[in-house]
Amino acid sequence: MLRYIKHHLATEEGVQWxxxxxxxxxxxxxxxxxxxxxxxxxxxIDELSAIPLSDDEPITKLVDNENL
Amino acid sequence: MEIQQVKYDNKIVKYFTFxxxxxxxxxxxxxxxxxxxxxxxxxxxxxxxxxxxxxxxxRPLHTNAVIFAFVGNGVFTGIYYSLQRLLKTRMWSDKLSYxxxxxxxxxxxxxxxxxxxxxxxxxxxxxLEWWIDILIAVMWVVFGWNMFATILVRRVKHxxxxxxxxxxxxxxxAILHIFNSFELPIxxxxxxxxxxxxxxxxxxxxxxxxAVAFFLTxxxxxxxxxxxxxxxxxxxxxYRLSIIHFWSLIFIYIWAGPHHLLYTSLPDWAQxxxxxxxxxLIAPSWGGMLNGxxxxxxxxxxxxxxxxxxxxxxxxxxxxxxxFEGPLLSLKSVNMISHFTDWTIxxxxxxxxxxxxxxxxxxxxxxxxRLFRTTxxxxxxxxxxxxxxxxxxxxxxxxxxxxxFQQGLMWQDFNPDGTLVYKDFLETVxxxxxxxxxxxxxxxxxxIGALMMIYNIFKTVRxxxxxxxxxxxxxxxxxxxxxxxxxxxxxxxxxxxxxxxxSIIVVAIGGLAEIIPTMAVKSNIPTISSVKPYTPLExxxxxxxxxxxxxxCHSQMVRPLRFETTRYGDYSKAGETVYDHPFLWGxxxxxxDLAREGGLRSNGWxxxxxxxxxxxxxxxxxxxxxxxxxxDLNTAYLQAKINAMRKMGVPYKKGxxxxxxxxLKAQAHLIATDIVENMPKIGLNGQSKEAKIxxxxxxxxxAMIAYLQRIGTDIKVKPSLK
Numbered sequence: 001m002l003r004y005i006k007h008h009l010a011t012e013e014g015v016q017w018x019x020x021x022x023x024x025x026x027x028x029x030x031x032x033x034x035x036x037x038x039x040x041x042x043x044x045i046d047e048l049s050a051i052p053l054s055d056d057e058p059i060t061k062l063v064d065n066e067n068l
Numbered sequence: 069m070e071i072q073q074v075k076y077d078n079k080i081v082k083y084f085t086f087x088x089x090x091x092x093x094x095x096x097x098x099x100x101x102x103x104x105x106x107x108x109x110x111x112x113x114x115x116x117x118x119x120x121x122x123x124x125x126x127r128p129l130h131t132n133a134v135i136f137a138f139v140g141n142g143v144f145t146g147i148y149y150s151l152q153r154l155l156k157t158r159m160w161s162d163k164l165s166y167x168x169x170x171x172x173x174x175x176x177x178x179x180x181x182x183x184x185x186x187x188x189x190x191x192x193x194x195x196l197e198w199w200i201d202i203l204i205a206v207m208w209v210v211f212g213w214n215m216f217a218t219i220l221v222r223r224v225k226h227x228x229x230x231x232x233x234x235x236x237x238x239x240x241x242a243i244l245h246i247f248n249s250f251e252l253p254i255x256x257x258x259x260x261x262x263x264x265x266x267x268x269x270x271x272x273x274x275x276x277x278x279a280v281a282f283f284l285t286x287x288x289x290x291x292x293x294x295x296x297x298x299x300x301x302x303x304x305x306x307y308r309l310s311i312i313h314f315w316s317l318i319f320i321y322i323w324a325g326p327h328h329l330l331y332t333s334l335p336d337w338a339q340x341x342x343x344x345x346x347x348x349l350i351a352p353s354w355g356g357m358l359n360g361x362x363x364x365x366x367x368x369x370x371x372x373x374x375x376x377x378x379x380x381x382x383x384x385x386x387x388x389x390x391x392f393e394g395p396l397l398s399l400k401s402v403n404m405i406s407h408f409t410d411w412t413i414x415x416x417x418x419x420x421x422x423x424x425x426x427x428x429x430x431x432x433x434x435x436x437x438r439l440f441r442t443t444x445x446x447x448x449x450x451x452x453x454x455x456x457x458x459x460x461x462x463x464x465x466x467x468x469x470x471x472x473f474q475q476g477l478m479w480q481d482f483n484p485d486g487t488l489v490y491k492d493f494l495e496t497v498x499x500x501x502x503x504x505x506x507x508x509x510x511x512x513x514x515x516i517g518a519l520m521m522i523y524n525i526f527k528t529v530r531x532x533x534x535x536x537x538x539x540x541x542x543x544x545x546x547x548x549x550x551x552x553x554x555x556x557x558x559x560x561x562x563x564x565x566x567x568x569x570x571s572i573i574v575v576a577i578g579g580l581a582e583i584i585p586t587m588a589v590k591s592n593i594p595t596i597s598s599v600k601p602y603t604p605l606e607x608x609x610x611x612x613x614x615x616x617x618x619x620x621c622h623s624q625m626v627r628p629l630r631f632e633t634t635r636y637g638d639y640s641k642a643g644e645t646v647y648d649h650p651f652l653w654g655x656x657x658x659x660x661d662l663a664r665e666g667g668l669r670s671n672g673w674x675x676x677x678x679x680x681x682x683x684x685x686x687x688x689x690x691x692x693x694x695x696x697x698x699x700d701l702n703t704a705y706l707q708a709k710i711n712a713m714r715k716m717g718v719p720y721k722k723g724x725x726x727x728x729x730x731x732l733k734a735q736a737h738l739i740a741t742d743i744v745e746n747m748p749k750i751g752l753n754g755q756s757k758e759a760k761i762x763x764x765x766x767x768x769x770x771a772m773i774a775y776l777q778r779i780g781t782d783i784k785v786k787p788s789l790k
Contacts, residue, residue: 009515019341022468022581026319026348029574033315049303051228052294 074223076152076538078439079639080165084145085432085439089175091141092428095133096515102113102130103511107267107504109689113682123658124617125616128195129183133422137176139284142428144172144220146291147234150437151218156542160217165211171207175200186615191650193247193279198259198504201249201449205644208245212238220562223542227564229310233290235564236571240282243572243579245372248275252712254705258611266334269653274325275578280416281321284424287769289317292360292384294443295431299376302440305362309355314571316352318571320345322578327398330407331627332653339400341581345489347397355393360384360779377452379430382458386422388414401482405480408623410500411472421461421514421741429457429521436525440532449524457517463510471503480631488634493660498687521778539597587623588759599782601718602775604706605739609775611709612768613652623654624663624779637664637780644783647718659690664779671739672746674773675764696769701736710781733765737774 093478105112105123111123119125143657148165159165178200182188188195196204215238227235243763249261297304304310326334326342361384366369371377393415397406406412426750437444444450478496481489490496602610606716613619628639640663645651654661669677673684679697681688710725740761744752752760764770 011695018677019344022341023344025577028169029310029319030316038519039301040308046303048228049297049307050224052230052297053226055302056087062634067547 069480070544071541072121072223073542074156074540074542075158077148077159077162077165077267077536078534079536079539080159080162080169081145081149081411081435082439082534083166084148084191085435087169088138088141088145088428088432089518089525091133091137091176092209092425092518093522096136096511096518098126098133098255098506099130100511100515102127103504103508103550105691106689107501107508107568109691112177112332113692117694119186119693119695122693124620124691125184125186125188126416127620128188128192128617129180132179132183132195133176135279135283139424140172141425141730142424142431143237143283143287143291144168145435146295146431147215147287148168150230150291151215151234154224154231155218155222156224156540157218157222160214160221164214164217166293168207168211168214171203171210173202174400175207177499178203182617186617188617189249189259189650190411190613190614190617190619190652191261191268191559191732192276192655194245194275196274197255197257198249198251199244199256201251201608204244205242205249208238208242210423212242216564216568218472221484223544227567228293229304229307229314230290230293232314232567233286233293234244235568236314237287239276239568239572239626240286240318240575243575244275244282249270252716254708254712258705258709259711259746260716261650262716263651264647264649264716264718265651266642268651269329269332270326270334270338272651273328274322276434277325277328278322280419281324283333284320284419285321288387288424288427289313291427291431292380294436296363296384297381299374299380299430299434300364300367300370302363302367303357303410305365309359313352313355313359315574317349317356317404318579319574320349320352322575323390323581324349324398327403328655329653330398330400330403331629332625332725333640334647335642336500340644341499343398344399345393345578350395351710353394354388355387357384357391361388375447375454376430378451378454378621379426379433383425383427383430386418386461390419390423393418404627405476407476408655408661409472409476410468410503411476411637412656414472417468418461418465421457421464424463425514425729426457429453429518432521434524434593437532440529440534442528442532445524445527445531445598449520453517453520453524456513456520460510460512460514460517463509463513464507467503467506467510471500471507475500479635480629486634488631491635494685495636496685497658497689514551526637586595595646596641596783599646599661600608601647601713601720603735603770604710604728605735605774606778607709607713607775608703608706608732609703609773610652612772613697613775614650619652619654619656620661621654621656621690622660622662623657624661625653626661626663632661636661638783640780641783644780647713649713649718655672662779664784666779667784671742673775674776677767678769678772687778689761693769693772696772697764697767699768700766701768703732706732724747734768736765737761739770739777743773768779 073637099485100120102123134509137276148159175196175375179196182197182200187197189197194201215234219231219235251259252262253259262273293310323345324342326338326345328342330339330343332339361381364381367377371381396402397411397415406415432448475496478490478499483489575753624640626646628638633639640653645653677684678693680692681690682692706728707725710720710728714720714725742763744757744760749762755763
């Protein structure tokens with residue numbers, strides 16, 4: 001494994017491939033996160049973003065309505 | 069629905085708050101002393117020339133105190149407060165909480181009791197010796213263990229975004245700290261980095277950069293996602309953005325380390341990779357900053373009245389500026405000017421004073437009245453603190469920016485005939501003085517502000533009554549049912565262990581991408597046959613160089629740029645530092661580069677210069693190292709040092725350790741003889757030459773000179789690349 005990587009790092013073309021690969025990994029990862037986030041429901045988002053504000057009235061706001 | 073009573077532990081929050089304030093003042097004061105030493109070197113050299121407060125020793129004390137003591141305790145304060153509330157659960161173990169607290173304070177005490185004595189590894193922000201490193205690792209695990217156990221027994225289903233940042237902080241700092249701290253102990257107070265040269269540099273800056281990312285940034289972003297919505301009394305601007313922010317930030321940050329090594333002998337492709345990811349980093353950083361600032365939408369009127377919000381707004385703005393500037397500094401053309409100058413100092417202080425400092429102040433102003441069930445003693449005083457601190461930051465940063473830019477340009481200024489305009493490095497240093505004075509004033513103002521805060525907090529605490537156990541009633545967690553309605557991220561954040569593993573993987577991708585080259589470059593570094601291990605005396609001298617923290621002001625890295633090679637000589641090659649455990653490339657040039665120092669000047673010059681820098685370089689701001697002339701060189705660990713070096717791959721011949729001392733004495737005698745032979749009569753002080761040689765050949769200064777005369781000379785012989 002390491003020998004394979006080293007082999008590529010030794011040449012200029014190989015090094016280029018290494019940088020491109022790193023960028024691709026991130027772009028794909030980023031797109032996956034982005035797509036999945038756009039598919040989140042508004043109601044869940046509101047519920048989640050209210051978590052820190054629920055300290056003051058712990059009893060009423062904490063209940064997970066979906067599961068009651 | 070079953071309701072349970074939960075008691076939040078406020079006492080631990082109080083402890084950490086007080087520790088934050090105490091160490092904050094200490095760390096800042098040490099910084100002020102260091103700043104004053106550069107502004108008024110004569111005063112410190114003539115009246116306060118104590119070895120324990122010389123610049124090279126207290127600069128690391130300042131950075132460690134501010135990062136790990138002030139900011140570290142501040143982070144714990146915020147996490148221990150918000151974690152319990154976000155999870156509706158008391159900390160899992162009080163015992164662990166207090167072990168964490170006292171253990172951390174003990175580590176800080178150890179740092180304060182070792183660094184001024186020159187007990188240091190020399191690696192930036194990781195200067196503490198091996199056994200303190202182990203203590204740090206243990207305390208970090210105690211903290212993580214307690215946090216994780218609390219997460220596992222929580223009374224809410226979901227982990228709020230702040231907690232993801234806490235988890236990422238814990239995981240990544242642990243990885244960074246452990247990998248960067250591989251060192252071979254020689255004694256209780258001395259160890260050598262396991263890595264050498266380029267590899268050591270790469271690991272160090274992979275650590276250094278990400279220590280900023282995961283110790284000074286991610287925990288604060290987590291705290292921002294809790295405290296800003298709390299203070300503004302409205303939810304975070306965009307929860308979707310927070311998810312993107314989190315994953316992109318932790319993915320990208322870890323790659324950017326090599327931007328600290330631009331134009332050095334690190335392979336070029338690794339430098340480029342660091343640059344690309346640094347530029348990309350603008351996006352998640354600004355995503356986070358905007359998410360924080362936009363949380364205040366519709367509540368801007370409250371910023372006028374609420375002092376806590378004021379601090380937060382300045383903190384977030386500074387964060388925005390710093391994270392925009394960072395990527396710019398990682399561009400090679402900008403870095404060429406900024407690197408090794410005070411520009412970097414300005415950059416880190418906008419981050420340290422502005423982002424971390426102002427955030428912590430704001431957070432404490434918000435916490436104390438709640439913990440002590442009262443209102444703040446004086447809002448007016450808090451407001452004054454805000455303005456004086458903001459002014460302090462400006463007065464600190466602006467002169468340093470100008471200083472850095474100016475000095476960077478002075479270094480590269482050429483006459484039409486191809487000679488350097490500022491041939492004498494000292495000229496560029498002397499022109500920094502007005503900026504150093506202004507910077508000290510800025511830093512001083514910031515400390516005055518912090519002292520005003522302490523008074524305000526003290527009065528508030530006196531007036532209030534402490535709520536040690538805050539009791540709330542919360543419903544018992546209803547178990548989640550798995551259904552199609554569950555969206556993916558809820559699935560992850562509902563399962564902390566899975567979440568942590570995914571975080572580790574995301575961080576590891578970037579980490580591996582930097583570690584693979586670290587392993588690969590070993591065989592890619594062109595070995596230079598003329599590069600030989602240090603002689604025993606040079607090795608001891610090198611350890612003195614580390615002890616005195618010379619690397620805090622002197623780099624050993626000539627970049628392959630015309631203005632550098634004209635000034636210093638041949639540029640530094642990767643193969644030259646293969647036996648350097650640790651590497652000493654440095655990151656700041658308060659004094660000139662030393663990579664080609666060897667053989668440039670006579671032994672006698674160095675002897676005089678170390679003891680009275682100003683006589684040979686009028687206007688020099690270097691401390692006088694008089695004690696090196698008086699103290700005998702300690703050779704007790706010489707054998708162990710040679711053995712350790714050999715164990716790490718330095719080719720000392722077998723059995724060399726037994727004749728090392730003889731070798732050392734012979735070299736010391738030669739140097740001492742050379743010094744005395746060329747000494748003016750007055751230097752002999754009425755002694756005979758023989759007596760004088762005998763007197764100085766056993767002193768530390770001879771070892772130091774031996775090392776200085778060796779640096780960079782290997783390839784001055786006949787370089788032959790294998």
